[in-house]
Amino acid sequence: MNPILKRIITALFVAAVVVTAIVYAPPAAISPVVAVLATLAIVEYGQLLKRKIAPKSAAYTFWVLVGAVAILALLSALPVIAAVYGNLIMLYVIAIIKISDMGGFAFGMSSAKLMKGGNHKLCPTISPNKSWEGLFGSVFASCVISSAFMPITHFGVGKSLILGVVAALVGTLGDLVESKFKRWVGVKDSSTMKFTNGMGGVLDMLDSLLIAPAVIAAIIKYL
Numbered sequence: 001m002n003p004i005l006k007r008i009i010t011a012l013f014v015a016a017v018v019v020t021a022i023v024y025a026p027p028a029a030i031s032p033v034v035a036v037l038a039t040l041a042i043v044e045y046g047q048l049l050k051r052k053i054a055p056k057s058a059a060y061t062f063w064v065l066v067g068a069v070a071i072l073a074l075l076s077a078l079p080v081i082a083a084v085y086g087n088l089i090m091l092y093v094i095a096i097i098k099i100s101d102m103g104g105f106a107f108g109m110s111s112a113k114l115m116k117g118g119n120h121k122l123c124p125t126i127s128p129n130k131s132w133e134g135l136f137g138s139v140f141a142s143c144v145i146s147s148a149f150m151p152i153t154h155f156g157v158g159k160s161l162i163l164g165v166v167a168a169l170v171g172t173l174g175d176l177v178e179s180k181f182k183r184w185v186g187v188k189d190s191s192t193m194k195f196t197n198g199m200g201g202v203l204d205m206l207d208s209l210l211i212a213p214a215v216i217a218a219i220i221k222y223l
Contacts, residue, residue, distance in 0.1 A: 015098070022091045030090070031079040038075045040202045042068045044190055048203075051185045075206070077213035085220070092149045096142045096167040097212045103141020104172070108134025127179040130172070138168040159223055163216055170215045171208035178207035 025033070045067045053060040082090040111133040112119045119131030143164030150160055181203075182190060190201030 018094070019091065022087050022094070025087060027082060027087070030082045030087070034075050034079050035072075037202070037206065038072050041071050041075075041206055044202045045071065048181070048185045048187060048190060051187070071210065074210045074214060077217055078209070081213060081217050081220075084217075088152050089220075092146075092153055093167075093213050093216050094209065095149070096146045096164055096216075097171045097208050099145045100138040100142035100164075100168040100171050101175070101208055103144075104134040104138030104168070107137020107140070111137075123176055123179075126176050126183065130176070130179075135168070135172060138172060139165055142168040142171075155220075159219075162223065163219060166219060167212055167216060170212040174208045174211040177211070178203055 021033075022030075042064075046064050049060060049063060049067070053063060078090055078093070081093055108119060108129070108131050112131070115133075119133045121128065122130040122132055122135055143161050146155075146160045146164035146167070147157070149155075150157070153160070155163070178190070182188070190203035
């Protein structure tokens, strides 16, 4: 199967499962699920770190602990959002971030084929596939989805568009941070557990969700 088609089909399947689970999940179940995802991400991070730092060294232990605390603290924003605002708002936050990813991927791939000389690179030394055209697609997709959720969120047009832009920009930042880490350890994708069917590793799937939810939660509260 074409790898791009495989990735799209897998992403759509995962999205359907996630949406169903979030809508019908009891509030008490969200924190344990996020904890499991965070644990998988931490295990993957630790395995990748072994490529650069001796596993039994003090430096390795220190950086694993730093990474574990950071991942747990950042992902904890999702159950907090669910507890404070409800499951549907958490679904909204995940949707504007992850659909931003999909919009950037689709728009970047399409524009690269249409433009002579290819796309304009965003950060070629960190993530060669990231482009300004893809970033535009991310912002556009996120704003469209954010606006579509207005009957559920009851946010105004301005707030919805601001959240869409922030989700795309900060989600891309999370992606770039993870890409920088992958380049440092010398891997193309983060997968150390082969169960993600062509979508990379757990960190690849969660990278855009590491920073953006906390930022979005702050904007929802204070804007």
